[in-house]
Amino acid sequence: MSDPAPRPASAAEVAALAGVSRSAVSRTFTDGASVSARTRAKVMAAAEALNYHVNHLARGLSKDASRPVCLLASNLTRPYHGLLLDALTRRLQAAGRMAMVINVSTDPQSAGAALAQALSYRASAVVVMSGTPPADMVTACIDAGQKVIAINRGEEWPGVHHIRIDYRRAMQEAVTALRAAGCGRIALAGSRKGTPSLAAREAFFIEACHAQGIDPVVWRGDGSGYAEGQEAAQALLQGQAPPEGIFCLTDLMACGLMDMARDTLALAIPRDLCVIGFDDIPQAGWAGYGLTSFGQPYDRIAARVEEILLGEEPASRLETPLIWRQSVRSAKEPPRG
Amino acid sequence: MSDPAPRPASAAEVAALAGVSRSAVSRTFTDGASVSARTRAKVMAAAEALNYHVNHLARGLSKDASRPVCLLASNLTRPYHGLLLDALTRRLQAAGRMAMVINVSTDPQSAGAALAQALSYRASAVVVMSGTPPADMVTACIDAGQKVIAINRGEEWPGVHHIRIDYRRAMQEAVTALRAAGCGRIALAGSRKGTPSLAAREAFFIEACHAQGIDPVVWRGDGSGYAEGQEAAQALLQGQAPPEGIFCLTDLMACGLMDMARDTLALAIPRDLCVIGFDDIPQAGWAGYGLTSFGQPYDRIAARVEEILLGEEPASRLETPLIWRQSVRSAKEPPRG
DNA sequence: CTGAAAGCGCTTACAG
DNA sequence: CTGAAAGCGCTTACAG
Structure with a gap:
């Protein structure tokens, strides 16, 4: 003034x-x-x-707790990442921590550079939301005293804190739901991208099918977005004896698949085809989709991150509830034919 | 090792x-x-x-350039905010700056607290992506030597760097497009929320209508999301002589409106109704919508932020191109009736 | 070009 | 409870 x-x-x-x-x-x-x-x-x-x-910058020089927490994110443009980042930043903020986000989307190999940056800012922890940084950079961070927290990243890294979802259980539920809806022929809309989460969902879905005596048709696209969902529909739904139930690796794929199935292939959902997605993004709840999907426990993931920051080591995997909407027939309704 | x-x-x-x-x-x-x-x-x-x-923390003590840039964001869950944050973090990173994001979504009044945090971390600049922080906090930041950059925030604050979109021109184009499509009766799906961007679009749309001798029907919802779009459809499209062209303040509203118009009201788009949205979110390009919409210049906004950080003071407003898809009849096609 | 010294703004034993 | 002092890890005039 x-x-x-x-x-x-x-x-x-x-x-x-x-x-x-x-x-x-x-x-x-x-x-x-x-x-x-x-x-x-x-x-x-x-x-x-x-x-x-x-001055928290100066305080950070001597006090670990006021050093920043690095969030390695990518594809902020996609609903899943937005939702997770939202939950994380909110939680960190409530805990009085500074969240610094490093966008690793440009270059898939850039995760290593991002970790170097986290090191430069003396982050007290780095949360790997996506990307797979090289093992030696991870080791360097840990050696420097940083906590490395991996959310739904695959392999076990030594010294890394993992937060994991119980994909196996979810995939069993997916298969069960499809069968209960009367779907005899079942397919998986998968991805060649092979990120840890995607690969795990694929493997467990196929495992669950086999366990229930089903041999699913598997299709794989390059990515896991809307466009690949459209491609999946074209590839899976055109022949004779097409699948009656499809699990899509992501809601984005499910949306693309549903649009293509209805608009171009003239199928009715769930009458002719049942669809299940994963992530429970806002669009799944839109009237145009009504997609039955597994909800990611965003808030619980964020809570775990905080627990780990505080030195606790939570162990069990997180559950993903199946959110029922209209894209899967309920057991009572008769299947088509 | x-x-x-x-x-x-x-x-x-x-x-x-x-x-x-x-x-x-x-x-x-x-x-x-x-x-x-x-x-x-x-x-x-x-x-x-x-x-x-x-150690950038320590370096920040004496060197302004390695102090963080604060991003005041909210609703990371919404496509527009995700897209903007993505562009911003990418750009800052390329410039070697640390982006610290403060989520102000929980409490609309929390923007003030967020600024206090920016002050604590001696951010060299704070970018207001949403929310309207109290004037005295803004003054405090400026007095402390921070640059305050407001993206599409309304009023002129003294000392604040504004990045603005040319909403007036865009709204003129919207009205022109609707009229060229043969829409006689025109409506606006607006919002009572009154954030600066929303309010500006509303005012300029109405102004453009009047300039072209049209008296638009105006409906306003509580928010500006999908649900309000659905409400808008119910409110606007049920009477007799319903509007033939509707401009929705956001793509999210447009999606809700289109779904409701087609599924419940059995209208065909663009045959019975033309729709224009704003933001050009990914869903606008989905086959289920094919929404004609104004694209936000995300990358140019990010580029401007960097220019301001470097001491330049860009002046002109940014243009938003109208992305044509299928929700508006092209001029050649005959209107309905 | 190079080093010794003072400074950036904090925290934390150490005495009192 | 309180202050003087040393330390956190850097940068930047200032001499040489």
Whole structure:
């Protein structure tokens, strides 16, 4: 309002104004520190007058807890990533941590560079939301004292904290639901991309089919988005004796598949075809889709990240509830034919 | 791999190993600094051996350029915000800046707290992607030497760098397109939410209608998402002489409106109804919608942010191209009736 | 080009 | 409870 200060106030200036030592100021803003009520009051008054805010950058030099948490993200453009990032940033913020996001989408190999950046900012932890950084960079981070938290990344890395979904159970449920809906011929709309989550869902879906005596038709696209869903529909649904139930690796694929099945192939869903997706993105709930899908436990994932930050080591896999909508016949309805 | 160091190497250790001063190490990692090739080589070798990375936290204490850039975001769950955040983080990263995101979605008033956080981390700039922080907090940031960059935020704040879209021109184009498609009765699916962008689109759309001698029907929902689009369809399309062309404030609303118009009201698009949206989210391109929409210049916005960070002050408003798809009849096709 | 020194803004034993 | 001092890891005039 008055003379605009060129730089923010420092603890030293607050100390001077309050007539106390810089240590006293520091203590006032440190949670469990011992300061008398009187000193604290003087400090607070001075701080307010100078619009003082502790410099977290400087604090991070000595205090681990105020160092940033790095989020390695990609494809922020896709609903799943947006939802996860939303849950994560919200949670970290509530915990008073600074979230720094590194976008690794441009170059699939860039995950290594991202970790180098995390190292440069002395992040206290790095959360790998996607991408697969090279093992030696992961080791370097861990050696430097950082926690590395992997969300739904495949292989077990030594020293890495994993947060995992129980894909096996989910895939069993998917197959069961399709069979209960009367689907005899079952297919999987998969992907050649081979990211850990995608690969795990594929493997467990096929395993579950076999366990129930079914031999699923498997189709694989290049990616796992809307366009691949459309391709899947064309590839799977045109021959004779086409599948009656399809599990799509992602909701995005399911949306593409449904659009193509209805508009071009003139199939009715769920009468002629049952579809299940994964991620429970907002579009799954849109009237145009009504897609039955597995919900990702975004908030629970975020909660686990915080637990790990606090030193706890949660073990069990997270459950994904199947959200029922209209793309799968309920057991009572008769199947087609 | 070998003995895991509890903490990362410091410049002092590198200096010791290389047999030079700490200044020499610092200079080696500073862009325009004067170091002999020989010294630099020694330093680099030692740095590699110790896996040294400059501590940007510490560097931020004295160098403005390595202080973080704060991104005040919200609704990361929505396509528009995801797309913008994606473009921004990508660009900042390429520029070697650290992007710290603060999620202000929980509480609309939380924008003030977010700014306080930006102040605490001595961000060199804060980018307001959404939310409207209180004026005095904005002043505090500016007084503390931070750049405040507002993307599509309404009012002119003193000292704030604005990045703006030419909504007036876009809205004129929308009305023109609808009229060229033969739409006589025109409506606006608006919102009571009143965020700056939304309000501006509304006002300019109505202004453009009047300029072309049209009196649009205006409906307003609570928000600007899919559900409000559905409501808009019910409210606007049921009476007699319903609108033949509707502009929706957002693509999300347009999707909801289209679904409701087709599924429940049995209207054909664009035969019975032309629809235009805004944002050009991925779903607009899905086969189920084929929505004609204005594209946000995400990359250009990000480029401007960088320009402002570099001290330039770009002035003109950004253009939004109208992306033609199938939800508006082209001028040649005859309108219905 | 190079090093010794002071400074950036904090925290945390260490005495009192 | 409180202050003087050393430390966190960097940068940048200042001499040489």
